């Protein structure tokens with residue numbers, strides 16, 4: 344079976360998947376590309392041979408579509424996802440799954456009711472470095488975890504800021520939504536569910552520089568630093584786990600498109616695992632298509648996106664409460 348996909352949103356991320364991901368996916372084909380910006384839709388169409396449309400409704404009226412891949416700004420995720428699910432179509436939606444837990448809940452419930460596959464395009468659970476770290480922790484390779492630290496410090500420019508929504512104070516804007524969901528996903532992968540969170544911002548930088556302190560249900564504490572004001576992510580661990588018997592760094596090398604998991608014990612450092620970071624976009628799409636054709640759960644189902652967003656919503660509430668630890672509303 345070849346899954347016929349409509350790609351909705353042909354901006355920076357949409358172009359990457361149209362150009363680099365779908366042409367190599369044997370079991371899926373892009374049957375439509377959708378963007379109200381005709382130039383962007385045409386460019387994505389040129390990469391794939393798909394027909395270009397200005398709106399999803401027009402694509403659905405003209406093409407036979409099985410599944411919808413959503414790469415639009417954050418505040419539009421929920422509307423497009425519910426439209427697609429309403430037509431009985433499988434959905435892959437970018438992170439964050441939505442901008443409110445209520446919208447995320449509506450998407451998850453609608454997908455369950457419709458019996459369609461709902462996956463979230465969150466990278467970290469797909470990265471071999473993260474999966475290897477989970478294996479090492481499960482084996483007790485560095486002892487009992489004591490603390491987790493994660494950093495997302497880089498500069499956004501070029502295509503990532505050209506429409507202005509990401510750095511704005513509008514409904515889609517801010518680093519907490521854009522990168523916070525990634526970091527929460529990473530910390531949850533390494534340390535399990537989050538019980539409560541305290542958030543703080545550097546003076547005058549609420550949109551682009553945020554720190555999170557997370558109390559995990561396991562009793563471990565985690566910290567995350569997010570900023571768009573650092574020259575680049577070089578020589579920077581994505582996450583570090585400090586444990587009773589050692590330390591583990593999850594490393595992604597964005598320049599060499601590689602990564603790995605470095606373990607430090609009293610015997611010294613050793614590297615395990617290596618991978619191509621950018622392939623995570625292919626892994627995400629291939630996993631979703633595989634879930635559609637094979638009937639398995641996707642690696643990051645909608646419910647996981649909902650869990651990540653619940654932590655971000657609690658962090659936003661903590662900011663409003665001047666950093667008070669705010670419980671995360673766990674969702675059944």
Ligand SMILES: NC(=O)c1ccc[n+]([C@@H]2O[C@H](COP(=O)([O-])OP(=O)(O)OC[C@H]3O[C@@H](n4cnc5c(N)ncnc54)[C@H](O)[C@@H]3O)[C@@H](O)[C@H]2O)c1
Nearest residue numbers: 351352353354355356357377378379380414415416437506
């Ligand atoms: N997982 C990752 O690694 C990763 C990386 C970058 C971006 N993203 C996510 O991808 C999404 C898009 O980000 P981006 O940087 O590509 O944004 P962008 O602004 O470059 O592109 C968004 C596109 O959506 C189009 N659009 C707006 N409304 C639309 C509608 N109703 N139907 C169809 N198209 C519509 C816009 O015209 C624009 O071309 C965001 O959710 C972002 O968080 C994920």
